[in-house]
Amino acid sequence: MIKYIAFYDVNSNEEENRNVPPAAKTKLDYIISTLCSFEKKIEIISPAVTTSKNTFKGKKINLSEKCDLKLFLTFGKNKLVFTKVGTLITKILFMIYLFINVKKDDDVIVYHSLYYMRFIKILRKLKRFNLILEIEEIYSDVLNDEVRKKKEQAFFKCANSYIFPTILLNSEVNVNNKPYVIIHGTYRVEPDYNCRFNDGKTHIVYAGTFDPRKGGAVAAVDAAEFLDENYHIHVIGFGSDIEIKYLKEEIVRVSNKTKCVVSYDGLKHGDEYIRFIQSCDIGLSTQNPDAAFNATSFPSKILSYLSNGLRVVSIRIPAIEGSDVGDKLFYYDEQTPKQIADAILSVDMAQAYDSRSDIVDLSNKFQNELMLMMKDY
Structure with a gap:
């Protein structure tokens, strides 16, 4: 089975207003659709919490015959202290679920996040699953934090293979020359809605x-x-x-x-x-x-x-x-x-x-390369 760990939600669940970066979601949508063309079943496991004042139960959403989305209990953002406690509870539920449900023979794709980096590293040592790290950027570079950068680099070495947005990031992270694929962003061509402003500007x-x-x-x-x-x-x-x-x-x-x-x-x-x-x-x-x-x-x-x-x-x-x-x-x-x-x-x-x-050509190339990389494990 393929397990995909990332901050994710679907449009049909938008009333819960879970915290998912739009640009990241667009790329995740595309990679998930690519994985659905493979033989294995997929479970997306998302620790995304609500940004609204309402509380929502955890649940599993069936997205297709081969794909499910697991979401966790999330508490509304009312008071600062309660919000922090609620976020911690969601994180604990997320970690317990992974510990129980991730198996040694799973292919686990992890969208890199400092939020769960340490736990994934521990889980990898305990479960010995095939870890594919999807790394969009080195967050310690954004934060200009050298101490955190060493921790990130140690985490990166745990992976069996990688998904990168650029060949330059592969050169910096993949020091042991492990298998990798490059995907710059979403390669899904959207239908033309013919909805230009048409005001002459x-x-x-x-x-x-x-x-x-x-x-x-x-x-x-x-x-x-x-x-x-x-x-x-x-x-x-x-x-x-x-x-x-x-x-x-x-x-x-x-x-x-x-x-x-x-x-x-x-x-x-x-x-x-x-x-x-x-x-x-x-x-x-x-x-x-x-x-x-x-x-x-x-x-x-x-x-x-x-x-x-x-x-x-x-x-x-x-x-x-x-x-x-x-x-x-x-x-x-x-x-x-x-x-x-x-x-x-x-x-x-x-x-x-x-x-x-041009995007169609890139999509075909990525699908073939990802399939070959995952077959190697």
């Missing part, structure tokens, strides 16, 4: 985190200062209350200096997210090129844009330019509003463009 979207360490959302907003009334920049995604407040203030500040329309359009999920993305023309992958984690990670939003037919403007860094889609993007070299705007202006919307066919 070129619509640009930044979709993702508002975390200032990543630097993407505010950079996207600031580029509007160098665009005219023919452009509209949309920002969708997630962040803390403070990050959202700062973003809105920055939008007001920049809007007073430009005729380009800038809007914060909230957080979107599922079909609403797909339709909104497809209503735009250009996707932005703006991020701080000097941050250590950007040397090896790949922004999953790039694949999300491409799978929905958008052109993509990105910072030029080796992890992106050297990827399988590197020659399909429009680049800027410095994280300045003027350079980002110039890259946007360089996009010729009249030129023939078909990113979807």
Whole structure:
């Protein structure tokens, strides 16, 4: 059996509002659909907790004939102390379930998270299952924490094989040359809903985190200062209350200096997210090129844009330019509003463009490589 451990939920359960990063979910959806084409049954085990004030029971959701999703009891976020206790209870239930249900002959795919890293390492020693680590980034690089980096590196060595977003991350993590596959993001081509704004403007979207360490959302907003009334920049995604407040203030500040329309359009999920993305023309992958984690990670939003037919403007860094889609993007070299705007202006919307066919080729390649890697164990 394949067990897939990750923060995950399905759209049909959205009333529970469990904490699942949208970009990660999109990629997980795709990998799960790929695994469903294999012979083994799949169980997704998710420790995601609710962000609402309501309490929800644990349950198992049948997603298909071969795939189930296990969720755990989660308590509503009312008071700080109670919230911390509730989160701890959910984590304990999650760990007990894994200890009881994970078997030696299971293939266990773990989406890397500091939340359960230590427990997975212990469980691997006890159960000796086949561990496939899906590593999107080295979190200690994001946090700039050398002590935690040593712990992460020790954990990485426990794996039998890996799933990486870039070949550069493989070079840094996979020091013993174990089997691995590369998947930059979702390779699922979305159906064309034909839902453009059609107001004569070129619509640009930044979709993702508002975390200032990543630097993407505010950079996207600031580029509007160098665009005219023919452009509209949309920002969708997630962040803390403070990050959202700062973003809105920055939008007001920049809007007073430009005729380009800038809007914060909230957080979107599922079909609403797909339709909104497809209503735009250009996707932005703006991020701080000097941050250590950007040397090896790949922004999953790039694949999300491409799978929905958008052109993509990105910072030029080796992890992106050297990827399988590197020659399909429009680049800027410095994280300045003027350079980002110039890259946007360089996009010729009249030129023939078909990113979807490239994604189909990548999907076939990934499916074959993952199947071969898992057969080796």
